[in-house]
Amino acid sequence: MKIGSRTIKTAIGTPISMTIAQLLGLTNFVSAGILTILCIQPSRKKSVLSAWHRFLACIIAAVFAVVFFETIAYNPVVVGIILALFIPVTVYLKITPGIATSSVIILNFFGEGGISLSFILDQFILILIGIGVGLLVNVYMPSMEKQLREKQDELENNFQVILEEIAAYIRDKNETWDGKELTICEDILQDAMYLVSLDRENHLLRNKHPYYDYFVMRRQQFELLQRMLPLVSRLPNTDSISRKIAAFFEKLSDAVHPGNTAVLYLDELKELRRSFDQENLPETQEEFETRANLFRLLHEIEDYLLLKKKFKKSDVSEKKRIKKTGKA
Structure with a gap:
């Protein structure tokens, strides 16, 4: 059975992003690995576009999470409301590849049960690490x-x-x-x-x-x-x-x-x-x-x-x- 380069890059990038996030003391450091997995694409161009789409979607998702969780409640029903409104926005902005990664951020906010400036900064760094490592490992593409x-x-x-x-x-x-x-x-x-x-x-x-x-x-x-x-x-x-x-x-x-x-x-x-x-x-x-x-x-x-x-x-x-x- 042949192991492809994308599989190898995923296996390398995921633990790297998780380790960096863990060393920095970030909460939900496992999410960095998830973000990296989702960002590794079959080509450099797709990787760059995917990274941009996911970064923008994650920022928008963080804004939705802060507004809805703080104004309504930290409740699973509110998670559904956020997704019901957030997904059409990503479709309108043509950044639908970012839905999966931004959902991770929304769930992180829900799991925290409260909003603080340090947690928002924590999530922002998490996004940068997960997407950044995915971009870096995707720089190498085998010649065809x-x-x-x-x-x-x-x-x-x-x-x-x-x-x-x-x-x-x-x-x-x-x-x-x-x-x-x-x-x-x-x-x-x-x-x-x-x-x-x-x-x-x-x-x-x-x-x-x-x-x-x-x-x-x-x-x-x-x-x-x-x-x-x-x-x-x-x-x-x-x-x-x-x-x-x-x-x-x-x-x-x-x-x-x-x-x-x-x-x-x-x-x-x-x-x-x-x-x-x-x-x-x-x-x-x-x-x-x-x-x-x-x-x-x-x-x-x-x-x-x-x-x-x-x-x-x-x-x-x-x-x-x-x-x-x-x-x-």
Whole structure:
């Protein structure tokens, strides 16, 4: 069983805040530990926002407690009245994450059974310790670079399998593929975008993330792959066109990597289009539908490659491109 960093930080921060509060002689020092537990969040940004929400909610809760307990009575019914009025206020101020922590402060006032300046100061320091320690231990956030790189590798491996299976189907009408890689890609993309959002929130002063655009690009490419599948199934069984398309998909499979060599395959795609234009015009309805599906498929492939081309600067120099394709 793997223990996460959030669990470790909770286990470290809670006794620290309780010890500090106890050494300072604060009443209800255990509450400092509760406040710390509630303040530890999965990202730095959420931690800072949570700390602010909880601090503000605790101050408001202390004011409610002083006013209602002193003017009415120290009674469980009054606790209910305070919560009934206090919770809508937190909703209005958009600080609802602070409801749980501020409830601790309200109960501390109730348990004291009386209000004094020293007790109010005591609770204020308690709030600062509990929330402050939670913020401090949350400063450390493990890097997600390794996890994101693993997601990238896993996604690209599955893209390769999908393209290889498309090529096999076009060439041999191989129907043994169960399509599980499609579901796997969907899950990887979902997990990766969640990790990216967390990692972005761990860098408070950074708006862009190096993996965000990458996974957005792959998400769009994946949608295009899904649209290609029904078009591929309508291609003729065996002819020169299907063989060329199958070979092209195999090349695309080998070219799935973080770099950008899309310009080479866009040039090759143009050559494929020229060769298809030289084919005899369709004579039957079936041939016409096949040709229409073919051109739609070529359009989807072009969009697939253009997404990669726009994603980052090409890794192929113009000189190398001319040498490979023979065209400027």
